[in-house]
Amino acid sequence: xxxxxxxxxxxxxxxxxxxxxxxxxxxxxxxxxxxxxxxxxxxxxxxxxxxxxxxxxxxxxxxxxxxxxxxxxxxxxxxxxxxxxxxxxxxxxxxxxxxxxxxxxxxxxxxxxxxxxxxxxxxxxxxxxxxxxxxxxxxxxxxxxxxxxxxxxxxxxxxxxxxxxxxxxxxxxxxxxxxxxxxxxxxxxxxxxxxxxxxxxxxxxxxxxxxxxxxxxxxxxxxxxxxxxxxxxxxxxxxxxxxxxxxxxxxxxxxxxxxxxxxxxxxxxxxxxxxxxxxxxxxxxxxxxxxxxxxx
Amino acid sequence: xxxxxxxxxxxxxxxxxxxxxxxxxxxxxxxxxxxxxxxxxxxxxxxxxxxxxxxxxxxxxxxxxxxxxxxxxxxxxxxxxxxxxxxxxxxxxxxxxxxxxxxxxxxxxxxxxxxxxxxxxxxxxxxxxxxxxxxxxxxxxxxxxxxxxxxxxxxxxxxxxxxxxxxxxxxxxxxxxxxxxxxxxxxxx
Numbered sequence: 001x002x003x004x005x006x007x008x009x010x011x012x013x014x015x016x017x018x019x020x021x022x023x024x025x026x027x028x029x030x031x032x033x034x035x036x037x038x039x040x041x042x043x044x045x046x047x048x049x050x051x052x053x054x055x056x057x058x059x060x061x062x063x064x065x066x067x068x069x070x071x072x073x074x075x076x077x078x079x080x081x082x083x084x085x086x087x088x089x090x091x092x093x094x095x096x097x098x099x100x101x102x103x104x105x106x107x108x109x110x111x112x113x114x115x116x117x118x119x120x121x122x123x124x125x126x127x128x129x130x131x132x133x134x135x136x137x138x139x140x141x142x143x144x145x146x147x148x149x150x151x152x153x154x155x156x157x158x159x160x161x162x163x164x165x166x167x168x169x170x171x172x173x174x175x176x177x178x179x180x181x182x183x184x185x186x187x188x189x190x191x192x193x194x195x196x197x198x199x200x201x202x203x204x205x206x207x208x209x210x211x212x213x214x215x216x217x218x219x220x221x222x223x224x225x226x227x228x229x230x231x232x233x234x235x236x237x238x239x240x241x242x243x244x245x246x247x248x249x250x251x252x253x254x255x256x257x258x259x260x261x262x263x264x265x266x267x268x269x270x271x272x273x274x275x276x277x278x279x280x281x282x283x284x285x286x287x288x289x290x291x292x293x294x295x296x
Numbered sequence: 297x298x299x300x301x302x303x304x305x306x307x308x309x310x311x312x313x314x315x316x317x318x319x320x321x322x323x324x325x326x327x328x329x330x331x332x333x334x335x336x337x338x339x340x341x342x343x344x345x346x347x348x349x350x351x352x353x354x355x356x357x358x359x360x361x362x363x364x365x366x367x368x369x370x371x372x373x374x375x376x377x378x379x380x381x382x383x384x385x386x387x388x389x390x391x392x393x394x395x396x397x398x399x400x401x402x403x404x405x406x407x408x409x410x411x412x413x414x415x416x417x418x419x420x421x422x423x424x425x426x427x428x429x430x431x432x433x434x435x436x437x438x439x440x441x442x443x444x445x446x447x448x449x450x451x452x453x454x455x456x457x458x459x460x461x462x463x464x465x466x467x468x469x470x471x472x473x474x475x476x477x478x479x480x481x482x483x484x485x
Contacts, residue, residue: 001315003297003361026357029339032357035316038335045315049362058484095459096437097354181458182340 002044007029009051009131012158015044017133017197020155022046026054026069030093030110049082051120054105054160057153063166065129068105068159083164085120085171085190092116092175095182098181105159106272110146111210118145119190120173120212122203125165132156147208148250170284172277176269179253186261189249193281198231202274207253207266217248217274234286242275249274303327303365304373305388307382313360320344320355322363323370328395331371331432342460345433346370347377352440354459371432372397374439378413381443382484414484415477421452424473426464433462438474446481448474 004022006012016022022044034040048054054069057079064082066075072090076099082085093099093116107115107208108128112293126140130153144152153159171192177183188205200221202214221227224241225231250271256265299310299322310326318337323329323346332355333343339354346355347369355368369377372394389397399416412420415438425431434457441448441456448456453474462470 003315005361005364025362028357028359028362029354032318032359033338035359036318036356041316045359046360047362094339095342096456097342097345097352097459098357100351101357116418159307179454276315284324 001042004044004046005050006046006048007050009053009160012046012048012096013131013133015046015160016052017156019044019046024048024109024158027071027098027103027106029098029102030106032114048158052132059106059166063163064109065161065163066104067161068108070104071101071103072099076084078151082166083120083124084167085124085173085192086117086164087172088173089116089120089175089188089190092173092180092185092188104162108151108159108261109153111145111149113145113148113208113210114185114188114206115138115211116175116188116205119188119203119205121162121164121190122213123171123173123190123201124167125192125194125201127163128152128159129161129163130154130157131160132158133281135239136160145212148209150210167192168197170281170288172280174273174277176177176273184260187253187266187269187273188257189270189277191274191277191281193285195285198226200225200278202249202252204253204270205251206260207255207270212254214249214252214274217245217252220248221245221278234289236286237282242278245278246271246275297361299360299364301365301431302367303329303391304369304376304394305367306390308359308391310360315359315361317360318356319346319358319360319363319368322360324366327391327437329370329372329391331394331397333429333432335429339459340461341430341433342437342457343430343433344374347440350440352437356404367432369436370394374411374435375411375416378415378439380409414480415442415474418477418480419470419473422469422476423472424466424469426462426466430460430462430464434462434470438477442474442478442481446478448478450475460474 005017023042024046026048054067056067058065072093075090102227104117107117121141173190175188176186185206187207190203192201250267253267255266310322311416337356339357346354373389376389399421
């Protein structure tokens with residue numbers, strides 16, 4: 001094994017181009033487990049800890065450009081207003097020790113269906129900034145996850161940052177596990193209201209081979225909210241609409257039975273989380289619109 | 297490969313380090329500092345918790361090569377680290393001192409023993425040490441929390457220690473110990 005220590009992003013890209021099999025390591029919270037347990041013996045480890053740019057973030061007009069290695073702790077502390085869904089998801093990651101090391105870049109690189117950040121990224125709307133010596137491209141989050149622990153990165157590409165749309169409405173995140181800390185999600189659900197476009201986006205974790213959106217549920221809810229004039233009148237969402245949304249979210253899952261839970265439990269739990277997060281976000285939306293006095 | 301880094305305030309050099317080796321292995325097997333415990337090797341238990349550039353991390357998940365040029369504090373250096381923080385001096389703990397370090401503590405009756413960090417003393421006084429395996433990780437995590445949150449609520453303590461498992465299930469006494477350390481810290485100021 002060789003340990004590559006690029007001192008800059010350019011050096012890191014050059015190293016990845018020269019050694020496409022090199023495994024990038026930043027927080028190490030996934031990679032080191034595999035090495036410790038002898039599940040993986042990469043020819044090259046590509047250490048990204050020295051690349052300072054990866055630990056920075058910029059808050060822009062429309063979105064936040066979040067460096068791939070910004071630890072979850074920093075996201076929780078600094079980006080709660082701009083990225084509430086991702087901040088909530090970050091808080092559910094493992095423990096303080098893990099959150100001090102791990103970041104969204106690693107979650108995307110590993111692309112586990114159980115990665116905690118994915119539902120929040122899917123719900124908020126995000127693009128992954130992938131770069132190689134050949135150039136930079138932005139991969140829409142909807143196209144990023146290609147299979148179980150597979151993503152759209154080319155062998156010579158590294159994740160530089162993720163561009164996450166700033167919240168224009170309430171966002172929520174929910175995760176099922178046996179306790180609060182140190183759990184891999186049995187399943188997880190992210191929901192974001194986008195009042196500017198009058199749309200709702202979802203993200204489901206750990207209930208399909210990849211993180212997925214519940215698109216049919218989104219379409220149904222978008223139409224129901226529109227037809228009922230809900231965005232304007234700020235009324236409570238009718239229980240039948242919430243139930244239908246929950247059922248469609250459950251139907252969007254394609255889960256398996258495993259040690260953490262059964263497929264039917266996961267489907268059921270995703271439905272419950274969909275209904276709850278819809279209620280929470282909608283109550284919050286109604287609260288803010290009523291404060292502004294825009295509700296008759 | 298060779299790794300140069302600072303351990304408990306003193307520069308150290310580890311040789312013949314395998315590229316896939318963890319910081320935990322380097323500390324225990326190459327530098328002879330077995331205070332950080334090796335249990336799960338997957339970041340679940342927190343018994344290997346150390347400070348890396350001041351930040352609590354699981355040393356089993358840090359690749360040895362990643363600590364090149366950086367600063368690590370282990371439980372063996374915690375008493376000195378806490379002392380320096382309190383009085384503002386900086387002398388560090390040598391490898392020999394760190395290896396010889398043992399948790400003798402003050403006997404609450406006779407006052408005998410070596411100096412401990414306030415959080416270590418509180419763990420002894422509160423009876424928060426049972427088998428002792430999780431204790432080093434808990435001490436490092438608790439000390440770091442008290443450094444930036446001198447008046448923690450119970451929820452703060454639970455959150456700060458949520459990554460440290462005690463399989464003797466002695467959590468109530470551990471909570472008592474951290475509350476005691478916080479209270480004593482408050483009295484000292």
